[in-house]
Amino acid sequence: MPAATRERAIEAAVELLGAQGVRALSHARVDARAGLPPGSSSNWFRTRRALLGGIVDWIAEKERADFDPAAMPVITHLDELIEGLCAMVELQSGPYAARTRARYALFVELAGDAELGEPLRRQRREFERWTERIVTAVGITDPVPATRAVMALADGLLLHRLTVDPDLEVRPTIERAIRALARS
Structure with a gap:
């Protein structure tokens, strides 16, 4: 084949x-x-397990290609971070919505499976480190908790758009949250 x-x-x-x-x-x-x-x-x-493993690997590979930090513009200002987060949420809940839903379903399904779930968790950690570097670059103090807040915000907005309100305008929420983090 x-x-x-x-x-x-x-x-x-x-x-x-x-x-x-x-x-x-x-x-x-x-x-x-x-x-x-x-x-x-x-x-x-x-097997079904092998199929799940293939899906996990494929999703991780596609997301690394679509959101490769080396191919992204360098973010050094708060407004660029806001713009980038808005674009990411729009992509993940728009053109990549099926993949995002699949990723979330796999996170839940494979939560107790250390082997199959590891590529998803590793991918998540890579995005957290990337986001932490950006948060630091734009001058947000205490970058570790700020990064966790940014990641949680993005996940929440994605989940909301994928399940409740696909037309939710994300910019006001992202802008308010990022500016609040910058002030803290």
């Missing part, structure tokens, strides 16, 4: 997971969603 088929299967699995949750995930449903012959996804991922 060519790599393109594997990629189609993983993309379909992420879409399925993001749209219908972990319980809907099966090889048969992935094959159907990807338009592949029955049994195709199980050629790459023999």
Whole structure:
């Protein structure tokens, strides 16, 4: 089976997971969603656990590529941080919404699975370190708790947009929170 088929299967699995949750995930449903012959996804991922592992790895890889700190503009001012956070929330809850929903579903599903959940947790730690460097660069004092607050704010806004109000205007909340952190 060519790599393109594997990629189609993983993309379909992420879409399925993001749209219908972990319980809907099966090889048969992935094959159907990807338009592949029955049994195709199980050629790459023999078990459901292997399929979950493939999804975790794919999500981490895509997010590293989409939000690669080396490819991002250097942020040194509060307004740039606000703009960047707004853009990230818009992307994660807009064009990347299925992937974001899938990631959250996997965080919950794999909370007790140290092995399968580690790539997601490692990715999270990388984004926390990146965010901490930005928080420090823009002059927010006490960067560790400030970073935790920024990450929690982004997660909360993402979850709200993905579940309750997809049209929520995020800028006022982000701007207020970031400016409050800068004053503290």
